[in-house]
Amino acid sequence: MFVEWMVRGKLLNFEELDYACHLDLIARSHGIENAQKYIKKVPLPFRNEVLYETLLVNCVLAGDIQKAEEVFKEIKDQCLRLTVSICNQMILLYKRVAPGKVADVLMLMEKENVKPSAFTYNLLIDLKGRSNDLAGIEVVLNEMKACGIKPSTATQTMVARFYMHGGLAEKAERVVEEMEVQLLESKDRRHVIRSLLHLYAVLNKPDDVARIWKLCTEPNLDDFLSAIKAWGQLGRIEQAEETFETMANTPAKLSSKYYNAMLNVYAQNKLLAKGKQFVERMCRNRCPHGPLTWDALINLYVNSGEVEKADSFLLKVAEENPGRRPLFTSYFFLMKGYAKRGDIHNTEKIFDRVKKAGYSGRPVHYRLLLEAYINAKVPAHGFLERMRGDNVRPTKKILRDLRST
Structure with a gap:
């Protein structure tokens, strides 16, 4: 490697961040194990928490819980400084693969007097929200405010969405009202306006969407994008089209x-004819297409009841573009379409294609697969064993549905 050649020739005197960057490059290019071997070559004064945190970040990115726990243990065993960013990495990992272990990290932080950051609280709110623990969200928010950390627009948006999902529309509206008050003093008005457009659309408040959109007097492309998505969410096709044309x-x-955003509006609202006409316009304008466009088209076909057409289209573009992988959601839409029909054969077929495309097993794959068996009124024998074979933990809903079949 070029960097190693420079080191051997003493052309570069490495400092702390140089070693961390080199380790990050090795981990991303040659894997975690090679990065671990590299650490042993780093001079002792530079084997600090920065170096180990860089390795930990790569373990978390790879979703390798065993390696991440090994690195975390090394940090503690070597009495390196336990930073909040190191703890956040472990919370981020456990939130995804082992939620029950998050409490252990929080206890360690309290013991070592490591103060949570805004990111820590965001991770905890997300964890509580995904488990539908709305009371837990409020506890975390109160702790956050007590520590003098003001929830950001992104945090407020996340909280409001969880309240909506949990059926607490009034609480969601109060959060949105707070965001409007802050809009007057916000340094990033565009970000707040985009969030408000989205939230008012989800709350089914078209008048408020129109009112907020008028506040955006000099919209840029991403502002237009937010407005198009909001109108699409509300089913206001004419307004979405007017915004796109502007x-x-x-x-x-x-x-x-930006074309895909409008195409997705047609897909969400099952407007197949309009969607096809829009694709023709994209071709006339020589708009490049790729996985995002394929995804929108597949969603359009599935929502319009043409699941087989979506299936053959995805198969065709995947074969014609071997270097470009379709999005995970493209397979999700197909599985959902077949599962809704109780078509076990085709749901299993797409399930197999998901794996061949290189996507690791996720609970959502199995939830849709189980839905196909339930809708077909066929017992799903050996389902939990299949999940264990893929190292996927069953969700409460999957376990509940399995008991009812």
Whole structure:
């Protein structure tokens, strides 16, 4: 490697961050084990928490709980300084793969007097929200405020969405009202406006969406994008189309990202004919297409009841573009379409294609697969054993549905 050649030739005097960057490069290019071997070559004065945290981050990115726990144990065994960012990495990992272990990290932080950061609280709110523990969200928010940390727009948006999902519309509205008050003093008005457009759309308040959109007097492309998505969420196709045309008439060159947003509006609202016409327009405008466009088209076909057409389209683009992997959601839409029909054969077929595409097993795969068996009124024999074979933990809903079959 070029960096190793520079080190051997003493062309570069490495400092703390140089070693950390080199380790990060090795971990990403050659794997965690090679990065662990590299640490042993680093001079002792530089084998500090920065170096080990870099390794830990890569373990978490890879979702390797065993390696991450090994690195975390090394940090403690070597009496290196336990930082909040190191603890956050472990919380981030456990939140995904072992939620029960998050409490252990929090207890260790309290014991070592490591103060939580805003990111720590965001992780905990997300964890509580995903488990539908709405009372727990409020406890975390109160702790956060007691520590003098003001919830950001992103945090407030997350909280409001969890309240909506949990059926607490009034609480969600109070959070949104707080965000509007803060809009007057916010340094990043655009970010707040985009969040408010989204939240008012989910709350089914078209008048408020229109009111907030008027506050955006000099919209940029991403502001237009937020408005198009909000109108689409509300099923206000005419307003979404008007917003898109206004955006298309700006001097800015539109990438496929902005066309895909409008295509997704047609998909969400099952407007197959309009969607097809829009795809023709994209082709006329020579708009490049890729996984995001494929995803929108598959969603359009599935929502319009043309699941087989979506299936053959995905198969075709995957074969014609071997270097470009379709999005996970493209397979999700297909599985959902077949599962809804109780079509076990085709749901299993897509399930197999998901794995062949390189996506690791997730609970959502199995939830849709189980849905196909339930809708077909066929027993799902050996289902838990299949999940264990893929090292996937069953969710409470999957266990509940299995008991009812």
